[in-house]
Amino acid sequence: MDVNEPLISMSSVSFAYEPSRPVLAGLDLELAPNERVGLVGPNGSGKSTILALLVGLLRPSAGQIRIFGKVRAAEADFREVRGRVGLLFQDSDDQLFCPTVAEDVAFGPLNLGMPRDRVRQIVAETLQSLGLEGYEDRMTYRLSGGEKRLVALATVLAMQPEVLLLDEPTAGLDEEATARVIEILARLPLAMLLISHQREILDRLTHRTCRLANGRLWPVLACGGGTPPA
Amino acid sequence: MRWEALGLALAGAAVAAGLAGFGPRTILARLAPLNLFMALVVLIVPLTTPGTPIAVLGPWEYSREGLQVAAAVALKGNAIVLAIMALVASMDPIVLGHALHHLGIPEKLVHLMLFSVRYFEVLRREYLRLAAAVKVRGFRPRMSRHTYRTYGYLVGMLLVRSLDRSERIVAAMKCRGFRGRFYLLDHFALTRRDLGFAVATAAFFALVAWVEWT
Numbered sequence: 001m002d003v004n005e006p007l008i009s010m011s012s013v014s015f016a017y018e019p020s021r022p023v024l025a026g027l028d029l030e031l032a033p034n035e036r037v038g039l040v041g042p043n044g045s046g047k048s049t050i051l052a053l054l055v056g057l058l059r060p061s062a063g064q065i066r067i068f069g070k071v072r073a074a075e076a077d078f079r080e081v082r083g084r085v086g087l088l089f090q091d092s093d094d095q096l097f098c099p100t101v102a103e104d105v106a107f108g109p110l111n112l113g114m115p116r117d118r119v120r121q122i123v124a125e126t127l128q129s130l131g132l133e134g135y136e137d138r139m140t141y142r143l144s145g146g147e148k149r150l151v152a153l154a155t156v157l158a159m160q161p162e163v164l165l166l167d168e169p170t171a172g173l174d175e176e177a178t179a180r181v182i183e184i185l186a187r188l189p190l191a192m193l194l195i196s197h198q199r200e201i202l203d204r205l206t207h208r209t210c211r212l213a214n215g216r217l218w219p220v221l222a223c224g225g226g227t228p229p230a
Numbered sequence: 231m232r233w234e235a236l237g238l239a240l241a242g243a244a245v246a247a248g249l250a251g252f253g254p255r256t257i258l259a260r261l262a263p264l265n266l267f268m269a270l271v272v273l274i275v276p277l278t279t280p281g282t283p284i285a286v287l288g289p290w291e292y293s294r295e296g297l298q299v300a301a302a303v304a305l306k307g308n309a310i311v312l313a314i315m316a317l318v319a320s321m322d323p324i325v326l327g328h329a330l331h332h333l334g335i336p337e338k339l340v341h342l343m344l345f346s347v348r349y350f351e352v353l354r355r356e357y358l359r360l361a362a363a364v365k366v367r368g369f370r371p372r373m374s375r376h377t378y379r380t381y382g383y384l385v386g387m388l389l390v391r392s393l394d395r396s397e398r399i400v401a402a403m404k405c406r407g408f409r410g411r412f413y414l415l416d417h418f419a420l421t422r423r424d425l426g427f428a429v430a431t432a433a434f435f436a437l438v439a440w441v442e443w444t
Binding site: 079082083086089091093094099102111140155159 | 323324327344345347348349351352395398399401402403404405406407408409413415
């Protein structure tokens, strides 16, 4: 793969849940290596749909999706993508379905066929890197909202992704949990596509922001937080 | 049927419940609903079982045979509930799920159980939210069409939401490489304690059988 090629590029992508109401209409999007892009737009404008398209949970009705230098169209193409592109869901209860934290974090690596000893090591390291030491045997459904979000992030990071797709990573969290999530995300050396309604989060975490309106993306004026990588 | 064998089984189950760490209060509290039902059995079964009458209540006769049957049912019921309490209910449901998997129970059933454990609380909260939404708008259940329709909507909405949620969960699982197979992180290991427990249990069953048949 060419180093200068974008990690992700969507060109002229269209999508509709119902044919009469198109959600995306000829959308273009590029994410460069190490770049962090924010997505804003009204509720129901299709921001989450973009993320779902990028991991192959939905298929576009028209247009092309290239990820890591290859056109991705069939389920088999996306299986490889899902190991390398991590998606953090809006509702952590959807993402944490195993009874214990350790099992949930281990789920992805086990699916990737890693040996159990290595998986245990990854679980321990990932939890530690998020300040979640000792959470291994906690029941996922008894965690607080903030803890759930961090554990959900741990389940994504345990796959050792190259790109993170974040669907409102701080929605519903209190101030302290929000600060903690932002702190952690800011430290991660990964390219990101981030949906958020909170200006300060976008300022802090992204290089540029795009607004989704009428099924297409429009650049939003530079918003601080750093400049895109050369 | 030998009363000694039944008594022995009940005593064994009670000892097991004690060893499992249940105090007498908890044990009695859990046996209470069962014995309420058993009281009904003792009251009714002797009336409908023909045999030697021991008491007459107006037009009804209490038979000795019926009383024996009812007492045996009550003893068996208590022994079974105590044993289940000690051996199954003391276990974390997740451990139970994994154990069932290792015992060769079909994967689908085990997953169904584990997912139920995980999502019961989520669905209960979803239900409470819906119920609260209905209540804050002045709904009070009555014997009316409006009440039935409201409950219908509530249950329907809960089903729709659960279905939606299950689809999002499958999506989350796919994102993490799920291809229809679960891998368990933990494996059980046979220890000395397990062997000891197995031997003791087998010896106890043999004793009960011996008392019953000799």
